[in-house]
Amino acid sequence: MHSRQAVPALTVGAIGVVFGDIGTSPLYAMKEIFNGHHPIPVTPENILGILSMVFWSIMVMVSIKYVAIIMRADNRGEGGSLALLALITDRAKSSGLTWIVTLLGIFAAALFYGDSMITPAISVLSAVEGLEVIAPSLKPYVIPVTLGILTGLFVIQKRGTGAVGMLFGPIMILWFALLGILGAMEVAHNPGVLAALNPLYAINFINTHSGLAFLALGSVVLAVTGGEALYTDMGHFGPFPIRLAWFAFALPTLVLNYFGQGALLLSEPQAIASPFYHLAPDWALVPLVTMATVATVIASQAVISGAFSVARQAIQMGFLPRMLIVHTSGKAKGQIYVPFTNWTLYLAVVALVIGFGNSSNLAAAYGIAVTGTMLIDTVLIAFVMVLMWRWHWSIVALVAGSLLIFDLAFFSSNILKIPAGGWFPILIGLASFTVLTTWRRGRKLVGEEMAKQSIPIHAFLDSIFDVHRVHGTAVFMTSTKEGVPAALLHNLKHNQVLHERVVLVTVQTTEAPNVLEHDRIYLHQMQQGFIRLIIRYGFMEDPDIPGALMSCKRFGESFDLMETTFYLSRETIVPTLTRNMTCLRARLFALMSKNATSATEFFKIPTGRVVELGTQLEI
Known part of the structure; x- marks a missing residue:
C-alpha cells in the first residue's frame, strides 16, 4: 500500500509512463479508420457510428477489462503476461492445465516483442509526419528526421532514464491537457457530436454496415493500443494511482480529442488527411508537431523499458539464456538496460520505418500483436477467476465470455491486415516463441543429462574420508539441489584435493x-565440512551470490571472499539426432548456450576467484 502523500507523485509518474502509448493513439487512429487500407466514407452517419465504436471500445477494453478486472490479478503488486503466468502456474498444476497456461503466457510475452518494435516506429513517424501538414515540401525529410530521433532514443538507453523520467510526468500531463483542449474547442463548435456517446449509434452502424464495421474494427483497435500497459506497469506505481490517473485525467482528455476530431470531420470532411493536426490553428502547428514528437518519444521509451523488464523476467524464469543486465540507477532497481534487447529492437524499428515508409502502412502491421496479447490476457484471467478467485462458473462465463467476444472481433478483423503488414508481428511472435520455448526445453534436457552423470551426495560423502583437504572455501554452483555437481567431480578427479569447507550453491x-x-x-549443514546452500530470488530480482554469502552470518557461517574459490561448470552442447529435440532447435539451443553471458558476470562473482571446468553434453 502506498501512503497518501505518495499518491499524487505516483499518479503523475503513471501519466508519464503508463499512458504514453494509448495517449499518442489520437495521432493516427481516426485518420487510419477513415483514410487507411480499408477507408470508410466520411459521412455524418459513419462519423457518429465510428466515434461511438471508439468510445465504447475504450470503455470495455481498457476501463472495464484492464482497469476494473485484470488489474485485480497482481502477483505481489507486479503485472504483465509473465507475472500473470507465474501467478497461476501452481494452481494450474492441480488441474492438469499447466502446459496450456504456460504456452499462452509465453506466446503473450513473444507477441509483446512484436508490439515493442512497432510502437516506437509508428508513434514517432506519425508525429514527424506533421511536417507534411506544415509544408508539403518537407515530406522528403520525414523518414530521415524519424530515424535520427529514434537513433538518439536508443543510443541514450545505456545512460539510464532516471533524469529524463522525472520530466515524463509533467510533459505528458501537458500533452493530455493539449489533447483535451484541442478536442473541447472543436466539440464546442459542434456539440451534437456528443450524441455518439450513446451506444445505439455504434449498434446501428454495425447493423446497417456490418461489412464496413468489421473492417473498421481493425483500425478502431488503434485507439486502445497501450491499454495492456496499464497492467504491465502496475508494479511501478500501484493500481490506485493508475486507476486515478485514468478515470480522472487520461480517459476524459482522450475522449474529448477523439470527439473533437469527429466534430471537425462533420464540418470539414477534407480534414481526414490529418484530423489530429487540423484541430490546431496554423500558428500552433510547429509547437504541436514538436510536442507530439516529444510525447511519442516518451511513449517509445516506456515500451523499450518494458521490453527490458520482460527480458529480465524471461531470463530469471528460465525462458532466455543469461544476458548482460546493466543497472542504470543506484536507487531505482527497476531501471535497467539490456544491450542485446536494445540493439535488436533498434535494428527492427529502423527496418520498419524504412520498409513501410509511413504511419498508415505501419498501422496495417499494428493491431495483430496487441489484439493477440489482449485475447490471451482474457483467457489467462478466466483461469484466475476459476482457480484463484473461485468465481461461480456462470459468472466466469458471463464476464470472460463477453470480453472474449470483443477480443475475437478485434483479432479476426486484424487478421485481414496480415498481407498488408500484419505478418510482421506474427513472424516476430513466432520467432520469439521458438526462442523462449527452445531455451526452456533445452535447459530441461541439460538438467536431465546432468542428473544422469551425477551421484547421490550421501554416497559421495561416504567415499572421501581419505581425500586430501586444503585450506579455504570452495563454492560450487549447481543448477540442482540434488546430487554432486559435475564441476566438483571433475575438480576432484584432476586435482585430487578438496577444500576444508565445500559449499554447494543452487539459485532458484x-x-x-x-x-x-x-x-x-x-542452509543445510552436512558431513565432511559440506554445506548445501539454496538462494531464492524473485523473477524481478538480480542474483548476487557474494551478497547472499555475506547474509549467511545469521546462520553462523562467515565467508572471506579472498579465501573463497568459485567453481563453475561450463557446458558445451553437442546436438544429436534424438527425439528429444529437433536438429534445428538443438542447434539453436547450442548457439544460445554458447553466447550466453558468463555465470561469473551474471551472478556478480569476483572474476579473480573463479575456476571454470568444462563438460560436454549431448542433447
Whole structure:
C-alpha cells in the first residue's frame, strides 16, 4: 500500500509512463479508420457510428477489462503476461492445465516483442509526419528526421532514464491537457457530436454496415493500443494511482480529442488527411508537431523499458539464456538496460520505418500483436477467476465470455491486415516463441543429462574420508539441489584435493516478483565440512551470490571472499539426432548456450576467484 502523500507523485509518474502509448493513439487512429487500407466514407452517419465504436471500445477494453478486472490479478503488486503466468502456474498444476497456461503466457510475452518494435516506429513517424501538414515540401525529410530521433532514443538507453523520467510526468500531463483542449474547442463548435456517446449509434452502424464495421474494427483497435500497459506497469506505481490517473485525467482528455476530431470531420470532411493536426490553428502547428514528437518519444521509451523488464523476467524464469543486465540507477532497481534487447529492437524499428515508409502502412502491421496479447490476457484471467478467485462458473462465463467476444472481433478483423503488414508481428511472435520455448526445453534436457552423470551426495560423502583437504572455501554452483555437481567431480578427479569447507550453491527463481530477505536463504549443514546452500530470488530480482554469502552470518557461517574459490561448470552442447529435440532447435539451443553471458558476470562473482571446468553434453 502506498501512503497518501505518495499518491499524487505516483499518479503523475503513471501519466508519464503508463499512458504514453494509448495517449499518442489520437495521432493516427481516426485518420487510419477513415483514410487507411480499408477507408470508410466520411459521412455524418459513419462519423457518429465510428466515434461511438471508439468510445465504447475504450470503455470495455481498457476501463472495464484492464482497469476494473485484470488489474485485480497482481502477483505481489507486479503485472504483465509473465507475472500473470507465474501467478497461476501452481494452481494450474492441480488441474492438469499447466502446459496450456504456460504456452499462452509465453506466446503473450513473444507477441509483446512484436508490439515493442512497432510502437516506437509508428508513434514517432506519425508525429514527424506533421511536417507534411506544415509544408508539403518537407515530406522528403520525414523518414530521415524519424530515424535520427529514434537513433538518439536508443543510443541514450545505456545512460539510464532516471533524469529524463522525472520530466515524463509533467510533459505528458501537458500533452493530455493539449489533447483535451484541442478536442473541447472543436466539440464546442459542434456539440451534437456528443450524441455518439450513446451506444445505439455504434449498434446501428454495425447493423446497417456490418461489412464496413468489421473492417473498421481493425483500425478502431488503434485507439486502445497501450491499454495492456496499464497492467504491465502496475508494479511501478500501484493500481490506485493508475486507476486515478485514468478515470480522472487520461480517459476524459482522450475522449474529448477523439470527439473533437469527429466534430471537425462533420464540418470539414477534407480534414481526414490529418484530423489530429487540423484541430490546431496554423500558428500552433510547429509547437504541436514538436510536442507530439516529444510525447511519442516518451511513449517509445516506456515500451523499450518494458521490453527490458520482460527480458529480465524471461531470463530469471528460465525462458532466455543469461544476458548482460546493466543497472542504470543506484536507487531505482527497476531501471535497467539490456544491450542485446536494445540493439535488436533498434535494428527492427529502423527496418520498419524504412520498409513501410509511413504511419498508415505501419498501422496495417499494428493491431495483430496487441489484439493477440489482449485475447490471451482474457483467457489467462478466466483461469484466475476459476482457480484463484473461485468465481461461480456462470459468472466466469458471463464476464470472460463477453470480453472474449470483443477480443475475437478485434483479432479476426486484424487478421485481414496480415498481407498488408500484419505478418510482421506474427513472424516476430513466432520467432520469439521458438526462442523462449527452445531455451526452456533445452535447459530441461541439460538438467536431465546432468542428473544422469551425477551421484547421490550421501554416497559421495561416504567415499572421501581419505581425500586430501586444503585450506579455504570452495563454492560450487549447481543448477540442482540434488546430487554432486559435475564441476566438483571433475575438480576432484584432476586435482585430487578438496577444500576444508565445500559449499554447494543452487539459485532458484520463485514465481513471485520479490523474495523477503529472511526467506531468501536455506542452509543445510552436512558431513565432511559440506554445506548445501539454496538462494531464492524473485523473477524481478538480480542474483548476487557474494551478497547472499555475506547474509549467511545469521546462520553462523562467515565467508572471506579472498579465501573463497568459485567453481563453475561450463557446458558445451553437442546436438544429436534424438527425439528429444529437433536438429534445428538443438542447434539453436547450442548457439544460445554458447553466447550466453558468463555465470561469473551474471551472478556478480569476483572474476579473480573463479575456476571454470568444462563438460560436454549431448542433447
